[in-house]
Amino acid sequence: MADSIAASSPDTAPIVAEDNPAAPPPPGRQEVRVSLLPVASLLVLVLILGLWQFLPTALHVPKYIIPQLSDLVREMGRMWQQENLLMHSVSTATMACLGFALGALLGAVFGYLLGLSPLWEKVLSPYILALQIAPKVAFAPLFIMWFGYNAWPKLIVTILVVFFPIMVNILQAMRTVDRDLINLARAYNMSGRQIFWKIRFPASIPSLMAGLRIGATLAVIGVTVGELMGGEIGLGFLITYGEGQANTAMVFDAIFVLTLIGIAMYWVVAAIETRALHYIPKAHH
Amino acid sequence: MSLAVPTLQLDGVTRRFPASNGKGVFTAIEKLSFSVRHGEFVSVVGPSGCGKSTILNLVAGLDHPSEGDVRLSGEIVTGPSSHVGFMLQKDLLLPWRTILHNVEFGLEARNFTPTMRRERAFRELRRCRLTEFADRYPYQLSGGQRQRAALARTLAIEPELVLLDEPFSALDAQTKLVLQRSFAQTIATSGVTTLLITHDLSEAVTMSDRILVMSERPGRIVEEIDVGLPDRENPMARQAMPRAHEIMAHLFNALHLDERIEA
Missing domain, CATH: 3.40.50.300 (P-loop containing nucleotide triphosphate hydrolases)
Known part of the structure; x- marks a missing residue:
């Protein structure tokens, strides 16, 4: 079995060739196509931007429904100068990062604790499932009633949204740790604490990273919903503000910056993941 | 004895x-x-x-x-x-550890200094002719090499x-x-x-x-x-x-x- 794994991924390392003389993929058309991919993606972008600029006027769509691309760029400049775009963006990004960090920390701690106590996991699992299904963003009005129009409601919504995928992923990983690895550590007379830090925890890292990747994108959603509900700061607030003024370009621009924040967070997590999971051979794409 | x-x-x-x-x-x-x-x-x-x-x-x-x-x-x-040291059909090497650190694994439950662990691990790697793979990860080894590494780990604790x-x-x-x-x-x-x-x-x-x-x-x-x-x-x-x-x-x-x- 071990051999078949090595044989199925010929790019793992040249050393494998000693026992598995796997043929490298034939060069040619395949490689040319792969190198052209970024160019094609870029062409699609240019096409869409071009359509955005010229199609609305050509079809006589009014600016308050779909503004032209140049309107969006102009509005971005105005927001930067007059609406304090930087301050709102920094606020949203900070809240997203803070909520993500706290939610991830809590999710990880609860995931590991429940993973180590199967009894509690069984007792609590129906409620975990219910809470996981409940739409967390719908709690936002509740938190506003409790805490008022400040940073707490959006922070708590973000923590809740991030918490579950990370906790559930870790729980799953803890359940599926190879029993033989645990037995090996037991046979070496290792304590429960040693088994956790040397086997269970490192074995859960791939699932933890997958949970973090999901959490990073959800964090931006959590903060945005919190900001849409009330308050006077953040990109979510700019969206409701722009809506009130029928300033469609402002709404589009705020969404654009929100997406950028989400992408940046995702990139950071993905970069950490690549470093942390360097020991897993990369699959062919 | x-x-x-x-x-x-x-x-x-x-x-x-x-x-x-x-x-x-x-x-x-x-x-x-x-x-x-x-x-x-x-x-x-x-x-x-x-x-x-x-x-x-x-x-x-x-x-x-x-x-x-x-x-x-x-x-x-x-x-x-x-x-007692045991070895299964599966090599049970930890994928996140280098071969050297895998061989040291069994010694970590004992009162060994890191230097002693390393010396002992290298001795077993030499015996199993894996010295040059000490810093590789399990996925970089063939099935046979991985089983040899598992034997090195088993022998490192000097079992009876x-x-x-x-x-x-x-x-x-x-x-x-x-x-x-x-x-x-x-x-x-x-x-x-x-x-x-x-x-x-x-x-x-x-x-x-x-x-x-x-x-x-x-x-x-x-x-x-x-x-x-x-x-x-x-x-x-x-x-x-x-x-x-x-x-x-x-x-x-x-x-x-x-x-x-x-x-």
Whole structure:
């Protein structure tokens, strides 16, 4: 079995060739196509931007429904100068990062604790499932009633949204740790604490990273919903503000910056993941 | 340690499990008695489901007998001990550790300084001819190299007894032959007492001093064969000896392989 794994991924390392003389993929058309991919993606972008600029006027769509691309760029400049775009963006990004960090920390701690106590996991699992299904963003009005129009409601919504995928992923990983690895550590007379830090925890890292990747994108959603509900700061607030003024370009621009924040967070997590999971051979794409 | 006391001794060992349907019990092994002398290489062969893995768990201290005693150098086994090293069909290398750190793994439960751990690990890597792979990760090694690394890890704790549970059965036929010779040499130079659990008759004959043949469940020892061949450190040479073929033919009959219809 071990051999078949090595044989199925010929790019793992040249050393494998000693026992598995796997043929490298034939060069040619395949490689040319792969190198052209970024160019094609870029062409699609240019096409869409071009359509955005010229199609609305050509079809006589009014600016308050779909503004032209140049309107969006102009509005971005105005927001930067007059609406304090930087301050709102920094606020949203900070809240997203803070909520993500706290939610991830809590999710990880609860995931590991429940993973180590199967009894509690069984007792609590129906409620975990219910809470996981409940739409967390719908709690936002509740938190506003409790805490008022400040940073707490959006922070708590973000923590809740991030918490579950990370906790559930870790729980799953803890359940599926190879029993033989645990037995090996037991046979070496290792304590429960040693088994956790040397086997269970490192074995859960791939699932933890997958949970973090999901959490990073959800964090931006959590903060945005919190900001849409009330308050006077953040990109979510700019969206409701722009809506009130029928300033469609402002709404589009705020969404654009929100997406950028989400992408940046995702990139950071993905970069950490690549470093942390360097020991897993990369699959062919 | 006196050489008169066997390294491993099973005395009337029975192990019963609750049946999987919740009713009654099934007996995995029954009144099993055998011993392994210091430095000896003993194989246990038998049909699948004869309780070979139960023996492994009992000797490793991961499980307890329902009746009877398991003794290591005279002392009753009550739990996992640092005197037994075991190896399975799966190499059980930790994918996030380098080969060197994998070999050090078993030493981390002991009061070793990092320098002592490293020296011991390198000694075993040299013995298993893996020194140049010390800083590689398991995925960068072939199946055979990974099993050698697992043996290095097993020997690093200097066990009195090594348990091998079908360590070659996941490998292709050629890698298997090469690895059997490699293991035989390594075990011969380290002088460690070895219990090999296998279903491969030729493997049992070419590698061991003595073979225990088990019956179908509940597992009992139905025959004991003294191999009595030279060159224990070279299974390939033994493979060519006429007596090896006689023993294999005998085992084939003892296990009634020709009469069995279901695999």
